[in-house]
Amino acid sequence: MKIKLIHHKTLFLLAIFALLSIITSCNSDKKSKDSEDTVTIDSLEIDEKLIQDVKTVKEIFYSLPSPLETAMILKQAGAKYNEELLNPTDHVSRYVTNKSMALNLGIYTTDLSYASLFDQTQATINYMDAAKKMAEGLGILNAIDEDIIERLEANINNRDVIMDIISETIMNSSSFFEENDRQAMSAIVLVGGWVEGLYIATNLVAPEADLKNNELVNRIIDQKLTLNTVVSLLEENLDNEDVQNVLTNVNELKAIYEKIEITTSKIEPVTDKETNVTTLKSETKVNISPQTFNELKEKIKVIRNNYIL
Amino acid sequence: MKKITQIFIIFTVLALLPFIGNAQCKSFAKKVCKTELNPYIHDGNYNAAILTEGEDAELYKTFYAGQNYRIYICASETLPDIEFQVLDVNRNVLFDNRKNNYTRKWDFKLESSQQLIISLRVKNSEVENEELISGCVAIMFGIKEDAN
Numbered sequence: 001m002k003i004k005l006i007h008h009k010t011l012f013l014l015a016i017f018a019l020l021s022i023i024t025s026c027n028s029d030k031k032s033k034d035s036e037d038t039v040t041i042d043s044l045e046i047d048e049k050l051i052q053d054v055k056t057v058k059e060i061f062y063s064l065p066s067p068l069e070t071a072m073i074l075k076q077a078g079a080k081y082n083e084e085l086l087n088p089t090d091h092v093s094r095y096v097t098n099k100s101m102a103l104n105l106g107i108y109t110t111d112l113s114y115a116s117l118f119d120q121t122q123a124t125i126n127y128m129d130a131a132k133k134m135a136e137g138l139g140i141l142n143a144i145d146e147d148i149i150e151r152l153e154a155n156i157n158n159r160d161v162i163m164d165i166i167s168e169t170i171m172n173s174s175s176f177f178e179e180n181d182r183q184a185m186s187a188i189v190l191v192g193g194w195v196e197g198l199y200i201a202t203n204l205v206a207p208e209a210d211l212k213n214n215e216l217v218n219r220i221i222d223q224k225l226t227l228n229t230v231v232s233l234l235e236e237n238l239d240n241e242d243v244q245n246v247l248t249n250v251n252e253l254k255a256i257y258e259k260i261e262i263t264t265s266k267i268e269p270v271t272d273k274e275t276n277v278t279t280l281k282s283e284t285k286v287n288i289s290p291q292t293f294n295e296l297k298e299k300i301k302v303i304r305n306n307y308i309l
Numbered sequence: 310m311k312k313i314t315q316i317f318i319i320f321t322v323l324a325l326l327p328f329i330g331n332a333q334c335k336s337f338a339k340k341v342c343k344t345e346l347n348p349y350i351h352d353g354n355y356n357a358a359i360l361t362e363g364e365d366a367e368l369y370k371t372f373y374a375g376q377n378y379r380i381y382i383c384a385s386e387t388l389p390d391i392e393f394q395v396l397d398v399n400r401n402v403l404f405d406n407r408k409n410n411y412t413r414k415w416d417f418k419l420e421s422s423q424q425l426i427i428s429l430r431v432k433n434s435e436v437e438n439e440e441l442i443s444g445c446v447a448i449m450f451g452i453k454e455d456a457n
Binding site for chain 1: 334335338339350351352353354355356357358360364365366367368369370371373374375376377397401403404415416417418419420421422423424448450452454
């Protein structure tokens with residue numbers, strides 16, 4: 001990684017040039033060079049206060065479970081595969097607005113991850129194609145190109161490679177939004193995928209199921225912990241009208257989740273010296289009534305079905 | 310006038326950093342950082358930013374019971390050491406890499422799902438100079454199904 005040393009006068013000229021470039025190329029899809037990852041500012045007579053301001057900048061990330069993680073959580077909790085729960089791929093032509101394409105990029109990517117974890121080869125290809133159409137509609141360049149589809153088809157029986165491809169497509173999409181200052185769309189994609197995960201999970205819990213000691217129910221309840229992160233992520237982008245609408249839905253879910261009690265003990269980290277893996281030991285108690293569970297399931301269904309209309 | 314010029318330059322350079330840095334960060338995260346997650350699978354989320362020495366960042370995320378996780382803090386080699394801690398919601402420290410030779414990775418699993426905070430800080434350079442060194446810092450998560 002190369003370090004750039006730029007002198008004062010040159011920097012001033014560069015600054016003017018760069019500002020003009022930004023103004024004129026703000027909405028272009030021009031690709032950036034990506035061969036360097038460090039920037040060093042040199043030879044500036046910066047006063048103390050300005051240095052201090054620079055040094056107190058703080059970056060905050062709100063990270064939601066990605067579609068791939070959601071699918072892995074479902075499988076680990078004992079979920080079965082049910083294709084009827086997924087958003088049919090022939091719905092793709094319905095989505096023409098940025099909001100609907102972003103939501104359904106998240107939804108289709110969760111469906112894709114879920115299908116791939118259960119070795120559903122044809123569904124995996126179909127959902128990758130549906131996600132590709134949503135990404136293209138949103139102007140995401142190279143998130144899912146022909147090469148990815150070919151790699152997917154060539155490795156369709158190798159789950160590790162498939163998961164790596166899915167992980168790469170998720171990263172390509174989220175980094176594209178980040179690079180192009182479209183964080184609002186990125187947030188909507190993540191919420192779409194998260195709601196789809198909740199929809200699949202709540203529908204895989206049998207009506208007569210015991211809500212206690214049920215891993216799938218526990219993972220649904222755990223989403224109460226994620227809700228604050230979802231809200232914070234959306235609130236960072238409240239100037240976007242689509243985000244405001246999605247936040248209204250999330251707050252409806254939050255109102256129901258507030259009826260669920262979760263108490264957790266202090267966390268004790270214990271490290272296995274052989275494997276170097278730390279276990280965070282703690283005990284959590286949850287309390288959810290069948291009425292609250294059904295209310296939650298119904299609300300998730302209404303929101304999700306509205307998203308896939 | 311000189312002061313205004315300086316402020317203008319600094320403001321402009323700071324405004325430019327995200328544009329220059331984001332594309333570089335993605336490439337860096339993809340080519341360099343992802344491999345460090347093996348044998349864990351990258352979750353696909355992109356959490357990266359250009360940070361300058363002395364700056365800090367925090368990430369909020371829920372981690373789920375039944376999964377094995379690897380946190381990997383990936384940073385440009387020109388940056389000074391990165392300090393990172395994992396905290397619970399009450400900010401009790403669960404892991405501190407300063408006590409572990411500034412390791413950039415931490416493998417863990419949970420008995421019950423928890424919201425955790427990953428807090429990191431780029432150390433100040435030990436060499437006194439007028440340069441502020443900046444570079445890409447990515448917080449990467451790998452997941453692995455629990456074999457138990």
